[in-house]
Amino acid sequence: MNVYISTDLEGVSGVYRFDQTREYGTPANIEARHLLMGEVNAAVCGAFEGGAARVVVHDGHDGRKSFFPEELDERAEMVMGKYNPYDVVLRQGFDVAILLGYHAMSHTVGGVLCHTQSSLTWNNYWINGKLAGEIEQDTIRIGACDIPVVMVTGDDKTVAEARSALGDDIVTVQVKQGLSREGAVMLAPKKARALIRAGAKEAMGIVGKVAPYKPEFPLTIRWQYKDSGIVDAYTGDAKRIDAITLEKVVHSPADIITP
Numbered sequence: 001m002n003v004y005i006s007t008d009l010e011g012v013s014g015v016y017r018f019d020q021t022r023e024y025g026t027p028a029n030i031e032a033r034h035l036l037m038g039e040v041n042a043a044v045c046g047a048f049e050g051g052a053a054r055v056v057v058h059d060g061h062d063g064r065k066s067f068f069p070e071e072l073d074e075r076a077e078m079v080m081g082k083y084n085p086y087d088v089v090l091r092q093g094f095d096v097a098i099l100l101g102y103h104a105m106s107h108t109v110g111g112v113l114c115h116t117q118s119s120l121t122w123n124n125y126w127i128n129g130k131l132a133g134e135i136e137q138d139t140i141r142i143g144a145c146d147i148p149v150v151m152v153t154g155d156d157k158t159v160a161e162a163r164s165a166l167g168d169d170i171v172t173v174q175v176k177q178g179l180s181r182e183g184a185v186m187l188a189p190k191k192a193r194a195l196i197r198a199g200a201k202e203a204m205g206i207v208g209k210v211a212p213y214k215p216e217f218p219l220t221i222r223w224q225y226k227d228s229g230i231v232d233a234y235t236g237d238a239k240r241i242d243a244i245t246l247e248k249v250v251h252s253p254a255d256i257i258t259p
Contacts (some may be wrong), residue, residue, distance in 0.1 A: 001207060002054040004094040004147060005049045005117075006138055009061040010034050010103035010113035011154030013175035013192035018113060018182045022120075025060055035103060035189055036061075037155070039175075042193035042202045044073040050204025056089065060138075064139070071224045076198065086254055090145040097149045098200060098206055104157040105133025110178040111157040121230060123244065126222040127215070127256070136165045137256060143212035144253040150210050151203035153196055155184060169210050171191050173199040197252040199204075222247045223259050234259070 009021050012035050020032035033091075040057055047055050058079040059067045065074065072078055079089050104111030106124055116125045116133045125132055135158070139149045150170040152162035159172040171194050176186040187195070225231060230242040238248035239257035246259045 001096070001204065002094045003052045003204070004090065004097040004142070005043055005055065005057045005100055006060050006097060006108070006142070007036065007040060007058060007066075007100045007133070008102045009033070009036055010115075011068055011175070012039050013186045013189050015101075015135060016112055016176070016186065018119065020213070021061070021113060024065070033066050034071070035053060035117070036066060037068050037174050038099060038189055038193050039196050040067075040076075041071070041073045041097055041100075042196040043151075043153075044076045046197040046200025046202075047098070047204060048075060049197070050201040056092075056094070058089065076092055082100075082251055084116050085144050086141060090142060090147060094145070094147045096203065097147045098151040098153075098203065099135060099138060099149055099162070100151075100196070102135055102152055102154045102158050103133075104161050104164075104178075105131060105135075106154070108133075108157045108178075110180060112155045112176060112178040112181065112184045114157065114181060121226055122223070124222075124224040125224050126220075128149075128220050130223075133161060133202045134166075135162050138227050139166060139213040140215060140256060141253045143164040146212050148210040148212045150206055160190070166213060167210075169206065170205040171199045171206065217253075218249045218251045219256065219258070220247065220249050221256055 014035040020028045055076045106112040108114040152181040153173040153175045155178045175192040176184040224245045237245040
């Protein structure tokens with residue numbers, strides 16, 4: 001059984017401030033990335049304990065440069081850096097996927113560091129008229145490669161969003177309770193890692209019980225930005241809805257992120 005783990009940073013226990021996630025290389029950011037590696041390794045351990053033969057971990061935050069390679073469990077492989085097409089690794093034959101350290105979509109009440117794609121420039125995002133976030137985006141792109149997402153970790157709002165989008169059969173691990181966008185009650189990192197390890201092991205046992213998430217294309221995607229200048233500078237073929245909003249009908253999972 002081959003396992004693909006996609007990671008973000010905002011949903012890791014101990015991470016609750018934007019200065020930990022936006023400002024690369026600062027002491028706060030370095031601390032957050034070490035915490036991320038602890039949760040990554042917990043998921044890797046749990047996956048192997050659950051019967052995985054191969055585990056590949058994708059660095060999905062901040063231009064894919066957040067891992068400390070020396071800290072990765074030696075049994076795992078890592079994907080870092082920029083590449084195209086987006087599915088070049090996903091097409092290598094994975095049976096299941098895990099979304100680790102994710103966050104809730106933009107404007108989620110009490111969602112720790114909630115946003116969709118860019119916390120600085122994006123406002124809202126819709127799929128076929130329904131508000132959506134990065135969990136649904138990534139699950140669609142992963143599902144297009146016939147890989148089901150079987151586990152999601154993050155705060156309580158992230159867990160609720162994942163279950164709403166993907167159903168109650170997936171495994172979820174809550175590592176913190178959101179109080180505000182930059183406030184949370186968090187588990188001790190060791191406790192969070194223990195739960196993630198157990199969750200990943202459990203998730204290996206539901207292979208075949210969760211189907212890939214594959215909405216029917218084409219999809220109507222709408223992007224709303226924080227400033228009209230962003231849309232003023234846009235030169236693509238999406239339709240401008242208002243000063244800050246673009247809409248486009250897309251025919252491929254590769255096109256759902258940017259217009």
